Amino acid sequence: MTRTHQWTVGLNLVEEDGTTKAQAELDTGTSTLTGKGTARCNPSDVDIPAIGDELAASRAMKDLATQLMRAADRDMEAAGAVTAPTQEGTEYGWSDTAK
Secondary structure: OOOOOOOEEEEEEEEEOOEEEEEEEEEOOOOEEEEEEEEEOOOOOOOOHHHHHHHHHHHHHHHHHHHHHHHHHHHHHHOOEEEEEOOOOEEEEEOHHHO
């Protein structure tokens, strides 16, 4: 069975007084998650707004990804899946009881 879905991610950036704030919003059509990130320019550094944008945006996207993974973990646990930690990270799979 083939499924096709479109999820939309919007990213808003606001820079003020050497601080950039980012908000990443994921809209799945049935739910919304919002990630936030901030970057501050060190007073001794040259103020390059693009770097603040990149840092704040990446932090907001990372926050969003963490929230999405937590939601997936909860849903998988409710469906009987378990996580098995490995040296490389976390692998996911169905438990023997779910087969």
